[in-house]
Amino acid sequence: MLWEQQGKDCIYSGDPISIAQLFGEGGGVEVDHILPRSRTLDDSQMNKIICFRTANAGKSDQTPHEWLADVNPTQYEEVCQRVGKLMRLGRMPYAKYRRFIQKELGLDKFIARQLTDTGYITKATVEYVRYLFEKSHDVLGLKGQLTAELRWHWGLETILDRDPPTKNWPMPRSGSEGCRGCPTSMPLRRVPISRS
Secondary structure, eight states: OHHHHTTTBOTTTOOBOOHHHHHSTTOOEEEEESSOHHHHOOOSGGGEEEEEHHHHTTTTTSOHHHHHTTTOHHHHHHHHHHHHHHHHTTSSOHHHHHHHHOOOOOHHHHHHHHHHHHHHHHHHHHHHHHHTBSSOOOOOOOOHHHHHHHHHHTTOTTHHHHSOOOTTSOOOBTTSSOOTTOSSBOOOOOBOOOOO
């Protein structure tokens, strides 16, 4: 739990957060993304902390360094000392600590690279799925947000948590007959379609 990981204190103010404040209505406690989610697309636990709403009020869409280093260097140094201590005690992973001291996001190139990779993977997947059918079919590559919505409507959002792949899960084998353009391929079996 984030609250215990950070020593039950607000990272930004250093003040203790009681369990009543954490779970109570109007406790003034919130989850903050260390590096802004809107700029990093990172909603992982590694990018989240618990803090008082008042301590987080001015942060907005900024990194801790952008928010405090120039305006309030004393508070920024205190925040860095708090997270550094948690890291040294083994309560906070180094990767999370690094987010607090990171000066620049440098994400423009990262996001562009991720979008390019996603586009390539989508095209390869569409070709792979199209090859599975005996007759020609249109196959659409959908955005992840729509896919997540469909998983939720169909009750599939936790399927991998309930039934993780086993060692016997069929994995692609390199050099097999299969999808052209795929980095690795699995032997394909065409699916007959009955029109009843």
